[in-house]
Amino acid sequence: MRILKGLLTFVLGLTGILLLTVIVIHWIDTSGTSYLDIDKNEPSLDNSCLITHVNVIPMNADTVLENKMVYIRNGVIEKIADNIAISGVEVFDAQNKYMVPGLIDMHVHIWDKYELGLYLSNGVTAVRNLWGMPMHLRIKEEVMREDILSPMFFTTGPKLTGTEFIGDDNLNVNSPAEAREKVITYKDKGYDFIKTYYGLDKELFDAVIEQAGASEIDIVAHPSQRVPFGYHLNPQIRSIEHVEEIVQQPLAFDLDSGKLQAVVDEISRADHTRYCPTITVFNNIYQMLIDDGILDSDSLAYMNPLIRKVDSENEYKRWFRSKQKDTGVVSSIKSQHDFHITIVRRLHEAGVNIVCGTDAGIGITLPGFSVHRELQFYKEAGLSNYEVLKTATVYASQTHAIMNNMGTIEPGKVANLLITQENPLISLSALERPAFVFIKGRRLNRKTLDSFNEKAKNRRNLLATALRYAENLVVER
Numbered sequence: 233m234r235i236l237k238g239l240l241t242f243v244l245g246l247t248g249i250l251l252l253t254v255i256v257i258h259w260i261d262t263s264g265t266s267y268l269d270i271d272k273n274e275p276s277l278d279n280s281c282l283i284t285h286v287n288v289i290p291m292n293a294d295t296v297l298e299n300k301m302v303y304i305r306n307g308v309i310e311k312i313a314d315n316i317a318i319s320g321v322e323v324f325d326a327q328n329k330y331m332v333p334g335l336i337d338m339h340v341h342i343w344d345k346y347e348l349g350l351y352l353s354n355g356v357t358a359v360r361n362l363w364g365m366p367m368h369l370r371i372k373e374e375v376m377r378e379d380i381l382s383p384m385f386f387t388t389g390p391k392l393t394g395t396e397f398i399g400d401d402n403l404n405v406n407s408p409a410e411a412r413e414k415v416i417t418y419k420d421k422g423y424d425f426i427k428t429y430y431g432l433d434k435e436l437f438d439a440v441i442e443q444a445g446a447s448e449i450d451i452v453a454h455p456s457q458r459v460p461f462g463y464h465l466n467p468q469i470r471s472i473e474h475v476e477e478i479v480q481q482p483l484a485f486d487l488d489s490g491k492l493q494a495v496v497d498e499i500s501r502a503d504h505t506r507y508c509p510t511i512t513v514f515n516n517i518y519q520m521l522i523d524d525g526i527l528d529s530d531s532l533a534y535m536n537p538l539i540r541k542v543d544s545e546n547e548y549k550r551w552f553r554s555k556q557k558d559t560g561v562v563s564s565i566k567s568q569h570d571f572h573i574t575i576v577r578r579l580h581e582a583g584v585n586i587v588c589g590t591d592a593g594i595g596i597t598l599p600g601f602s603v604h605r606e607l608q609f610y611k612e613a614g615l616s617n618y619e620v621l622k623t624a625t626v627y628a629s630q631t632h633a634i635m636n637n638m639g640t641i642e643p644g645k646v647a648n649l650l651i652t653q654e655n656p657l658i659s660l661s662a663l664e665r666p667a668f669v670f671i672k673g674r675r676l677n678r679k680t681l682d683s684f685n686e687k688a689k690n691r692r693n694l695l696a697t698a699l700r701y702a703e704n705l706v707v708e709r
Contacts, residue, residue: 261344261693261696264346264687264691264693265344265345265346265349265380265687267349267683267684267687268345268348268349268380268381268382268684269379269380269381270378270379270380270381270674272378279304279306279307279647279672279673279674280304280305280306280307280321280322280673281303281304281321281322281323281324281673281675282301282302282303282304282316282318282321282322282323282324283301283302283303283304283324283326283331284301284323284324284325284326285299285325285326285327285328286299286300286301286302286326286328286329286330286331286651287299287300287328287329287330287331287655288300288302288312288330288331288641289330289331289332289333289621289641289655289656289657290312290640290641290642291332291333291621291622291625291626291639291640291641292626292640292641292642294618294657296330296655296657297312299314299328300312300313300314301313301314301315301316302331302641303316303318303321304647304670304673305321305673306673307646307647307672307673307674308644308645308646308647308673309641309642309643309644309645309646309647310643311643312641312642312643324675326651329651329652329653329667330651330652330653330654330655330656330662331641331649331650331651331652332621332625332641332649332650332652332656332663333357333625333638333639333640333641333645333648333649333650334355334356334357334358334383334625334638334648334649334650334669334670334671335354335355335356335357335358335588335603335624335625335650335663336356336357336358336359336360336587336588336624336625336628336629336635336638336639337351337356337358337359337360337588337589337590337592337603337624338359338360338471338508338587338588338589338628338631339360339362339473339508339510339589339590339591339592340359340360340361340362340589340590340591340592340593340599341361341362341363341591341592341593341594342359342361342368342371342385342387342593342599343536343538343539343593343697343700344536344691344693344696344697345371345380345382346536346687346688346691346693347536347593347599347600347688348371348380348381348382348383348385349381349681349684349685349687349688350534350598350599350600350601350684350685350688351382351383351599351600352381352382352383352600352669352671352676352681352684353600353669353681353682353684353685354600354601354603354604354664355603355650355663355664355666355669356383356600356603357383357384357638357648357649357650357669357670357671358383358384358385358386358628358629358635358638358648359383359384359385359386360386360387360388360425360452360589361385361386361387361388362387362388362391362427362452362454362473363388363390363391363401363427364387364388364389364390364418364423364427365390365700365701365703365704365708366700366703366704366707366708367700367703367704368385368387368423369387369421369422369423371385372385372386372387372422372424373422378672381671381674381676382671383671384635384638384646384648384671384672386424386425386632386634386635387423387424387425388418388423388424388425388426388427388452389403389414389417389418389421389423389425389426389427390402390403390418390427390704390708391403391427391428391429391454392405392411392414392426392427392428392429392432392440393405393429393430393431393432393456394431394432394433394436394456394458395431396431398430398431400705402429402430402431403708405432405436405440407436408435408436408438408439409439411436411439411440411443412439412440412442412443414440415440415443415444415447415449416443416447418449419447419449423449424449424450424632424634425449425450425451425452425470425632426440426444426449426450426451426452427451427452427453427454428440428451428452428453428454428456428469429454429456430454430455430456430457431456431457431458432456432458432459433456433458433459434458434459434463437456437458437459437463441466441468441469444468445468450468450469450470450632451466451468451469451470452469452470452471452473453469453471453472453473454473454474454477455472455473455474455477455481457480457481461478461481461482461495461498462498465498465499465501465502465505467502467504469505470504470505470506470631470632471505471506471507471508471587471631472499472505472506472507472508473508473510473589474508474509474510474514474591475507475509475510475511475514475572475575475576476510476514476568476572478492478495478575479568479571479572479575482495483495487567487568487571489574489578492574492575492578493578496575496578496579496582496584497582499579499582499584500579500582500583500584503583505584505585506584506585506586506587506627506630506631507579507584507585507586507587508586508587508588508589509572509575509576509586509589509606509609509610510589510590510591510606511569511572511573511576511606511609511610512590512591512592512597512602512605512606512609513590513591513592513594513595513597513602514565514568514569514572515569515572515605515609516595516596516597517547517551517565517595518562518565518566518569519596520547520548520551520552520596521551521552521555521561521562521565522562524552526548526596527540527544527545527548527596531598531601532544532596532598533689533690534598534599534600534601534685534688534689535593535596535598535599536593536691536693536697537691537692537693537694537697538693538694538697538698538701539593539594539697541694543594543595544595544596547595547596548596572609573609573612573613574613576609576610576613576615577613577614580613580614580615580619581614585627585630586610586615586623586627587623587624587627587628587631588603588606588607588610588623588624588628589606590602590603590605590606603624604660604661604663604664607620607621607623607624607660607663608660610623611660617656617657617658617659617660618657620660621656621657621660625638625639625640626639626640627639646672647670647672647673648670648671648672649669649670650663650666650668650669650670651666651667651668651669651670652666652667653667665678666678666681669681
């Protein structure tokens with residue numbers, strides 16, 4: 233009996249120590265991102281103001297409205313005019329700089345709050361997170377309550393795959409009944425969208441699509457190889473992810489432009505469908521192949537430390553081994569990247585709406601910074617600067633009804649805005665370091681935005697991230 237009591241005391245003591253350790257780790261990580269907390273009594277963070285002497289790029293037309301005034305009231309654009317007479321609000325002189333809608337990255341993977349600051353620093357004022365976990369619901373709640381400075385935050389639930397286990401980052405569904413139950417559960421929990429993934433067969437996919445329609449929740453699809461590619465053109469699916477999936481699935485790795493045109497034509501006939509290319513994440517495979525020191529590069533310091541330690545290193549080792557076995561893999565990956573540019577060009581020419589997404593947060597794809605590389609790839613594909621900007625503003629905002637209140641500068645839209653030194657319709661690089669970012673009318677200057685970068689650089693929250701991922705494995709299994 234004495235031994236039993238001693239064992240129980242030991243177990244309880246160990247449990248208490250573990251619980252205390254978890255609390256301390258969480259507290260340290262939360263304290264580290266307190267710079268994003270909103271003090272609602274701080275005047276400089278007020279979300280009403282009058283902006284004067286600003287050249288507006290409204291994005292509902294390919295034009296510049298010169299020397300305008302923009303009145304923002306309670307975080308919403310109230311009026312745009314040559315002269316606005318209003319008293320009792322802060323007046324901000326834009327000094328003839330340019331105003332453009334905040335950028336939207338439609339394919340990201342968020343691992344911590346530090347990344348929210350990185351997105352804002354790069355002019356990204358809304359994100360669509362496509363690998364949902366319990367931590368993302370908590371972030372979403374904080375953003376909705378306006379407790380933290382953050383891009384507007386939307387998230388899918390966990391990635392739904394079929395019966396075959398392909399990694400603990402996916403949620404296996406084993407029957408149509410379970411598939412329907414997951415859709416209902418994720419909607420009830422507060423996830424915004426359903427993410428379908430590789431491995432869903434027709435029976436399971438049909439159940440997800442049917443229930444998503446009944447539950448009135450949009451689907452975002454990473455194409456499944458177990459159904460025809462055209463299956464992803466169902467109206468319930470609002471966007472298809474990754475141009476490399478066109479190469480891997482309907483083209484079966486045959487970089488044939490003739491065969492490609494048939495796929496593009498099929499996609500173009502579904503006028504509700506958006507395509508999210510994520511060219512950057514695939515191009516980063518090529519970058520790893522040609523740069524042996526990329527893991528030690530200064531830019532990788534902005535990645536979450538757990539991802540850098542596990543995913544970044546594993547991806548690099550995988551492709552390094554491939555190159556050792558076959559040096560031809562370098563030119564092969566480069567050729568496929570070039571073909572991705574061709575795919576985007578063909579999709580655009582066929583009238584398919586491209587939406588900007590980077591797949592940031594995995595491998596070596598940096599949160600925030602990568603959006604500018606992605607936009608440059610669309611420019612390389614032949615889109616004009618205005619058309620490039622539409623992928624990260626208008627088209628992105630039109631993808632889901634819950635995002636329709638952003639993407640253009642006009643009365644009634646949320647005041648997610650960038651102030652740039654130069655005109656991005658002339659040079660896309662003007663977007664890379666916006667002088668000011670407005671998020672729901674709250675103005676952030678360049679000094680503050682740069683401080684977000686510094687706070688995120690070389691952060692030490694590996695254990696905190698691991699605990700949040702472990703929580704996901706427990707809760708969603």
